[in-house]
Amino acid sequence: MYQIVTKRRLNDIETLMEIKAPAVAAKARAGQFIMFRLDEYGERVPLTIAGYDAERGTVTIIFQHMGRSTKMLAQMEEGDYISDFVGPMGKPTHMEGIERVMIVGGGVGCAIGYPIAKEMHDKGIYVEMIAGFKNKDLVILEDEMLAATDKLYLMTDDGSHGEKGFVTAKLQELLESGAKYDAVYAIGPPIMMKFTCATTKPFGVKTIVSLNPIMVDATGMCGGCRVTVGGEVKFACVDGPEFDGHQVDFDELMRRNAFYKPDEAEANEHICRLTGGVRHG
Amino acid sequence: MANMSPKKNPMPEQEPLVRNRNFEEVATGYTKEMAMDEATRCLNCKTKPCVSGCPVNVRIPEFITQVAEGNFEEAYKIITSTNSLPAVCGRVCPQENQCEGQCVRGKNGEPVGIGRMERFVADWHMANGKDQTVVPKSNGHKVAVIGSGPAGLTCAGDLAKDGYEVTIFETLHTPGGVLVYGIPEFRLPKAIVAREIENLKAMGVKVETNMVIGRSVSVDELFEQGFEAVFIGSGAGLPQFLHIPGENLLGVYSANEYLTRINLMKAYKKEYDTPIAKSKAVAVVGGGNVAMDSARCAMRLGAEKVYIVYRRSIEELPARAEEVHHAKEEQIDFRLLNNPVAIHGDENGRVSAIECVEMELGEPDASGRRRPVEKKGSNFKLDVDTVIIAIGTSPNPLIKSTTEGLETNQKGCIVADDSMATSRPGVFAGGDAVTGAATVIKAMGAGKTAAASIREYLNKK
Ligand SMILES: Cc1cc2nc3c(=O)[nH]c(=O)nc-3n(C[C@H](O)[C@H](O)[C@H](O)COP(=O)(O)OP(=O)(O)OC[C@H]3O[C@@H](n4cnc5c(N)ncnc54)[C@H](O)[C@@H]3O)c2cc1C
Ligand SMILES: Cc1cc2nc3c(=O)[nH]c(=O)nc-3n(C[C@H](O)[C@H](O)[C@H](O)COP(=O)(O)OP(=O)(O)OC[C@H]3O[C@@H](n4cnc5c(N)ncnc54)[C@H](O)[C@@H]3O)c2cc1C
Ligand code: SF4
Ligand code: SF4
Ligand code: FES
Numbered sequence: 001m002y003q004i005v006t007k008r009r010l011n012d013i014e015t016l017m018e019i020k021a022p023a024v025a026a027k028a029r030a031g032q033f034i035m036f037r038l039d040e041y042g043e044r045v046p047l048t049i050a051g052y053d054a055e056r057g058t059v060t061i062i063f064q065h066m067g068r069s070t071k072m073l074a075q076m077e078e079g080d081y082i083s084d085f086v087g088p089m090g091k092p093t094h095m096e097g098i099e100r101v102m103i104v105g106g107g108v109g110c111a112i113g114y115p116i117a118k119e120m121h122d123k124g125i126y127v128e129m130i131a132g133f134k135n136k137d138l139v140i141l142e143d144e145m146l147a148a149t150d151k152l153y154l155m156t157d158d159g160s161h162g163e164k165g166f167v168t169a170k171l172q173e174l175l176e177s178g179a180k181y182d183a184v185y186a187i188g189p190p191i192m193m194k195f196t197c198a199t200t201k202p203f204g205v206k207t208i209v210s211l212n213p214i215m216v217d218a219t220g221m222c223g224g225c226r227v228t229v230g231g232e233v234k235f236a237c238v239d240g241p242e243f244d245g246h247q248v249d250f251d252e253l254m255r256r257n258a259f260y261k262p263d264e265a266e267a268n269e270h271i272c273r274l275t276g277g278v279r280h281g
Numbered sequence: 282m283a284n285m286s287p288k289k290n291p292m293p294e295q296e297p298l299v300r301n302r303n304f305e306e307v308a309t310g311y312t313k314e315m316a317m318d319e320a321t322r323c324l325n326c327k328t329k330p331c332v333s334g335c336p337v338n339v340r341i342p343e344f345i346t347q348v349a350e351g352n353f354e355e356a357y358k359i360i361t362s363t364n365s366l367p368a369v370c371g372r373v374c375p376q377e378n379q380c381e382g383q384c385v386r387g388k389n390g391e392p393v394g395i396g397r398m399e400r401f402v403a404d405w406h407m408a409n410g411k412d413q414t415v416v417p418k419s420n421g422h423k424v425a426v427i428g429s430g431p432a433g434l435t436c437a438g439d440l441a442k443d444g445y446e447v448t449i450f451e452t453l454h455t456p457g458g459v460l461v462y463g464i465p466e467f468r469l470p471k472a473i474v475a476r477e478i479e480n481l482k483a484m485g486v487k488v489e490t491n492m493v494i495g496r497s498v499s500v501d502e503l504f505e506q507g508f509e510a511v512f513i514g515s516g517a518g519l520p521q522f523l524h525i526p527g528e529n530l531l532g533v534y535s536a537n538e539y540l541t542r543i544n545l546m547k548a549y550k551k552e553y554d555t556p557i558a559k560s561k562a563v564a565v566v567g568g569g570n571v572a573m574d575s576a577r578c579a580m581r582l583g584a585e586k587v588y589i590v591y592r593r594s595i596e597e598l599p600a601r602a603e604e605v606h607h608a609k610e611e612q613i614d615f616r617l618l619n620n621p622v623a624i625h626g627d628e629n630g631r632v633s634a635i636e637c638v639e640m641e642l643g644e645p646d647a648s649g650r651r652r653p654v655e656k657k658g659s660n661f662k663l664d665v666d667t668v669i670i671a672i673g674t675s676p677n678p679l680i681k682s683t684t685e686g687l688e689t690n691q692k693g694c695i696v697a698d699d700s701m702a703t704s705r706p707g708v709f710a711g712g713d714a715v716t717g718a719a720t721v722i723k724a725m726g727a728g729k730t731a732a733a734s735i736r737e738y739l740n741k742k
Contacts, residue, residue: 023497027496086492219677
């Protein structure tokens with residue numbers, strides 16, 4: 001059993017938690033993820049490691065209240081236990097040979113981009129970041145991102161905080177004005193990563209994306225997480241989650257992620273109406 | 282005078298058209314009377330050919346003699362002197378190729394029902410026997426076992442009996458390996474596996490789930506933590522795909538994913554959150570136990586039509602004979618000598634059909650089986666909404682890629698000698714991780730051999 005030691009509601013749709021998991025904390029690196037399972041009846045759900053503290057033995061996760069599992073997790077409190085928490089899974093972010101980097105985060109993707117920015121910044125890499133949100137209420141980790149970057153561009157779709165516009169528009173503007181990066185990291189919803197890759201392609205900038213297909217075991221055992229990269233089938237959980245964005249078939253990824261949508265919509269109805277939340281015991 | 286009936290006592294079973302819609306056990310087991318009657322069919326042969334057919338040499342005629350006399354607890358002791366998981370083996374061993382395949386009664390009629398009696402004895406013990414777990418005195422030596430499938434469980438059990446302090450590390454949230462995530466409830470109730478694991482824990486074996494060796498800790502770090510020897514029983518869990526067009530369409534599963542969702546994560550039970558396709562028509566590609574299990578699960582989840590698509594003929598089907606028989610009774614449609622060439626989808630990217638080509642058998646190939654060759658232009662389509670690929674698995678490369686100096690062959694199998702020692706001193710391996718996908722009892726045999734080698738290795742040290 002794994003204890004929730006800190007819980008912080010970031011806004012209406014996202015929550016941060018620190019989970020006591022010393023074995024995971026001891027090994028965690030930016031770019032890797034964990035799988036959690038609430039209880040005997042729960043699914044195995046992947047979440048990126050948003051931070052870790054080896055001394056305290058804790059791992060930070062930031063998650064959007066998407067569906068059944070994340071909504072139920074959001075209803076648990078400090079001191080509660082979840083049944084399973086395993087990791088670190090996936091390959092850590094490759095940082096060798098990078099001196100100047102641009103990290104583009106979309107929404108909860110900023111929670112995934114942030115630890116990468118921080119680890120790179122700590123290593124002395126020059127880090128810029130474009131962080132995009134729908135509106136002011138959904139902005140997360142602003143102070144943390146400011147501290148972990150040399151330059152932060154904060155964007156909102158409606159201009160209620162920072163600059164108005166999409167992350168891709170900002171990136172286009174910077175690239176056109178001659179900004180040079182050894183690599184761009186794009187992390188967020190698949191559609192945002194797809195358009196970020198389309199933006200960087202004409203400039204020939206290497207673009208890395210962190211893919212989030214549906215996963216079951218995250219050890220390479222089921223193949224449910226398969227994605228097509230450069231015409232080859234890869235298992236995102238072990239070969240990734242980071243890949244060369246210019247090679248990724250995003251349309252396929254988006255289709256595959258929507259496979260269980262009808263069932264899940266139904267399941268979500270059930271939590272709200274029937275159980276009202278977490279199953280204890 | 283021996284009972285000369287040419288037929289085994291038949292196994293009581295659920296009706297095919299009832300059981301193909303539920304997940305309860307298909308075969309309900311011999312009664313005491315049936316077991317005792319079956320026991321009288323054994324001739325107690327001096328040469329004991331049956332024993333040599335069993336990979337762990339269960340003392341078959343000896344235990345059968347006790348069954349004939351109604352001494353079931355005594356029979357249990359005899360079986361468990363060489364086989365620690367009889368309730369499992371009695372249910373899933375391919376007896377026709379092993380013990381029963383060698384039985385002299387099989388030359389003229391059906392062999393003695395060894396597996397069925399083994400199961401009866403184990404079940405009788407579970408219901409009536411007393412497990413007096415003796416907690417062995419620790420000898421102070423720590424051994425790590427990676428993987429909690431039959432190989433790991435057997436190795437751990439044997440070492441624990443001798444006082445070794447054993448910790449099993451398992452990636453998944455529930456221990457048991459293929460016994461929990463692969464083989465369905467209707468063939469092997471999960472309560473049986475859970476009970477075997479409780480017995481190990483009662484003997485002092487620690488089981489740490491959610492530990493991915495190679496990620497959470499490496500083999501080298503296990504040694505740093507004070508483990509003096511390591512056994513790798515990580516199985517052959519990496520699924521193979523066909524590499525034909527359409528394999529990433531929605532509704533194409535590896536058998537591993539399909540079965541894990543169903544067996545480990547109980548997608549068939551309402552109270553579980555696990556989603557699974559609600560299929561109407563399913564094609565399962567392959568002919569082994571894994572294919573049979575996938576097809577029978579799909580039927581139980583409510584599919585109207587389930588096909589097995591296999592490129593060779595009925596004689597080459599590698600599945601246990603009993604499972605093929607059961608699958609046919611349960612209305613699974615066998616499309617033999619058919620090979621899939623493409624999977625087709627609709628405008629939303631969902632599977633709509635599998636395209637196959639007919640095959641005929643040509644000259645024997647390296648495996649001695651006649652090689653199937655395509656009949657040109659014989660392509661046809663089966664309308665299905667789900668395709669399950671069950672064409673085999675190979676060992677997961679994670680441990681190999683994070684353990685320096687651990688030798689593997691071209692197939693990715695860990696190289697181990699007859700004593701199960703690997704190229705790394707103190708590291709032993711066995712089961713599917715070494716042989717590639719094989720059988721439960723072979724994995725157990727390897728776990729046993731490795732335990733003996735580890736004992737010897739640590740005594741010498
Ligand atoms: C490597 C990896 C890292 C991730 N990191 C984070 C993270 O740090 N924070 C975070 O909030 N989320 C993250 N995700 C996404 C998260 O795992 C999914 O949103 C998860 O399915 C939510 O589970 P649920 O039961 O709450 O919702 P579900 O009921 O499973 O799904 C809700 C909706 O999301 C869709 N969906 C299902 N799986 C995914 C998926 N993998 N990606 C996108 N949509 C999906 C469903 O079709 C449904 O419409 C990550 C995914 C991966 C693979
Ligand atoms: C669907 C199916 C049906 C089958 N039916 C039969 C049958 O009827 N009869 C029969 O005899 N055989 C059958 N088999 C084959 C049999 O189950 C296997 O040969 C046997 O389970 C192999 O045992 P093992 O201990 O080597 O590995 P496994 O049972 O595969 O166990 C390996 C364990 O190691 C864990 N693991 C892997 N990597 C790591 C890691 N890095 N760190 C920690 N843990 C790890 C895995 O999660 C798993 O739990 C079947 C197999 C399948 C898939
Ligand atoms: S362990 Fe398997 S092969 Fe050996 S006697 Fe029992 S059923 Fe037969
Ligand atoms: S070969 Fe058959 S008849 Fe002979 S001892 Fe073995 S089980 Fe009995
Ligand atoms: S999640 Fe199962 S192989 Fe990647």
